Amino acid sequence: MDKPNLLAQIVATLEHDLDVLTRAAQTAYEAATAEENIAENKYDTLGLEASYLATGQARRSAEIRKALVTYQQLLLRDHDPARGVQVSNLVTLEDEHGGQRRLFLGPEAAGLKIGEGNGLVTVITPRSPLGQQLLGKKVDDEVSLGAQVLFIVDVV
Numbered sequence: 001m002d003k004p005n006l007l008a009q010i011v012a013t014l015e016h017d018l019d020v021l022t023r024a025a026q027t028a029y030e031a032a033t034a035e036e037n038i039a040e041n042k043y044d045t046l047g048l049e050a051s052y053l054a055t056g057q058a059r060r061s062a063e064i065r066k067a068l069v070t071y072q073q074l075l076l077r078d079h080d081p082a083r084g085v086q087v088s089n090l091v092t093l094e095d096e097h098g099g100q101r102r103l104f105l106g107p108e109a110a111g112l113k114i115g116e117g118n119g120l121v122t123v124i125t126p127r128s129p130l131g132q133q134l135l136g137k138k139v140d141d142e143v144s145l146g147a148q149v150l151f152i153v154d155v156v
Contacts, residue, residue, distance in 0.1 A: 067108035
């Protein structure tokens with residue numbers, strides 16, 4: 001998968017996630033403010049619970065919206081071997097058994113998975129422990145993920 005295609009898929013996934021979460025937040029808001037959910041006594045907490053849910057979903061929507069804007073404005077840079085791994089690089093790691101995983105070092109949306117099978121790419125950020133280790137590393141350098149040692153075999 002090339003980086004422009006990957007970036008387009010990240011943006012599309014974030015747009016979809018934002019749409020779904022916005023609708024869910026609206027539903028929770030409507031439940032929180034519905035007349036039939038007005039508390040009749042101190043033990044009647046349905047409206048309060050819906051309010052908490054709507055607040056959490058609105059907060060998550062704001063996070064996704066921020067990530068979406070960041071990716072819509074992201075300039076993909078070619079890998080510069082002299083600088084090592086940087087944000088917007090697609091990195092392939094290999095373990096000692098030959099198993100590979102592909103990571104996109106992005107500015108936001110850590111944990112987002114794009115594709116499937118051998119084409120699966122996981123988004124990580126420089127704020128993660130692995131992202132911190134990868135910054136500035138070069139092909140053939142190693143990083144550790146817990147007790148597991150991984151080798152950088154490709155950077156695009």
